[in-house]
Amino acid sequence: MPDLPLTGGCACGAVRYEVTAPIRVASYCHCKRCQRRSGAAASANAHPAAGTFRIVSGQDRLRTWQPDPGGGEKWFCGDCGSAVFGRNLRHADPIGIRMGTFDRDPGVRPSARHFVSSAAAWEPLPEDGLPRHPASRHA
Secondary structure, eight states: OOOOOEEOOOOSSOOOOEEOOOOOEEEEEEHHHHHHHHHSOEEEEEEEOTTOEEEOOOGGGGEEEEETSSOOOEEETTTOOEEEEEEOOTSSSSSSEEEGGBBBSSOOOOEEEEEEEOOOOTOOOOOOOOOOOOSSTOO
């Protein structure tokens, strides 16, 4: 169990956040948006419980991109461009913190892969035994 609060932020330090309860769910997203946003084959996201994630500094530096009306928002630092978190209010766990932004081990490991139908051909999915969902795991 990691010490709380969990902390993290963007690459330049302008945006900082904290999570005040242990994170119980994390997942990999293989959608094309995450590939383009991250430059990697998948995005690892930790999903905190409602009301446990907050921005502690740099709120004014955050920018958002919402590709579809009513869909998920992608939040990033307007100074350094670091992807910090996503939010989709239609999901049971609406916040997805980009796991690479934590200051230390958040104590959770991804337990599912979603949008595997869009997985990058140049990086095969590992045989890790995780459940695979062709689209959103929320579908």
